[in-house]
Amino acid sequence: MSMKATVRQVDSINVIDVSGRITLGEGCTQLRQLIRDLLGKGGKNILLNLADVTYIDSSGIGELVSAFTAVSNQGGQLKLLNLTKKVHDLLQITKLYTVFDVHDDEAKAITAFEKPAGA
């Protein structure tokens, strides 16, 4: 199963529901392009919902890091939602669990995004 990703807006946050495999090749390229497109349109706050990710490899982990860096460099925030056990364990052993802001409740994740001053 290849990767699928759909974007929805909750408040001003872009929630990306990802499913399938985030692996070297199509899956990674697709996710990278989607994040670039959102950043290009000014969508700097992104919540990646990984609930239906069935497989992620080292390239997929690298793609999450790349997305995190790209969003941070634009002054935005990228958070992760609903990690499967597999993804959770991989982030733990690669010491990336503490780098990402990880949530298991969408509403709480949305409120965790910092509001712009004056908003």
Next chain:
Amino acid sequence: MTKDNSVVEVTLESNLKNVEVADEVSRRVASKAGFDEDTCEQIEMAIHESVINAIWHGNKNDESKQVRLRFRILPDRLEVRIRDQGEGFDLDAVADPLEEENLLRVSGRGIFLMRSFMDEFRVEKLREGGAEVTMTKKIHTNRKPNQGGTEREHEGDSTPS
């Protein structure tokens, strides 16, 4: 499959589309060897990473070059050999992805995952050309991922992730 039913051999063209074939075979062999589901997934991922390195870094995506996998189920362990037709690589040149300054690097976690998920990991540059990764996993143990092995054998110049 060879005549010896404890040995499975697969030869793949160097095309990333074939990685899923390697994944499927790995999962089946690991299951046949009697590993539980979590361990099967770890073995599959270790082999997945090695096959990607063989295709991408070893054979440089040259479809005329092959990646050979050889699985051997022994009484106490599963042994997997992944052979490419590349130049080999220097394990010492692979940066530690857990170091603070490397945490946000996009690549460089493949070998770490292989070492974490398997009990033994080594790389040899072959006299006839190419490189061979050998990984083993002990059967009937409940060890947690070991956060990286210590055995290092290497030569060559291309640096995989």
